[in-house]
Amino acid sequence: MRTSHDFNAARVLGSVAYARGIGRAPALDPDFSDACDPMRIGDPRGIARLRGWLRGWDDASIAAR
Numbered sequence: 001m002r003t004s005h006d007f008n009a010a011r012v013l014g015s016v017a018y019a020r021g022i023g024r025a026p027a028l029d030p031d032f033s034d035a036c037d038p039m040r041i042g043d044p045r046g047i048a049r050l051r052g053w054l055r056g057w058d059d060a061s062i063a064a065r
Contacts, residue, residue: 003044008052010049012056
């Protein structure tokens with residue numbers, strides 16, 4: 001899977017998490033945890049997913065102001 005796809009998919013999950021009232025921590029979002037398949041340490045998809053989720057959450061937070 002491409003890292004840009006991982007980023008964009010996680011970004012959607014982050015914005016949904018904000019709307020559901022989940023705090024700004026990907027580990028608190030069960031949908032994010034369910035969507036992440038196991039990967040090796042250092043796999044660039046992991047960082048892309050975390051950054052995407054946080055970006056989505058932050059964008060939704062800013063838009064809500």
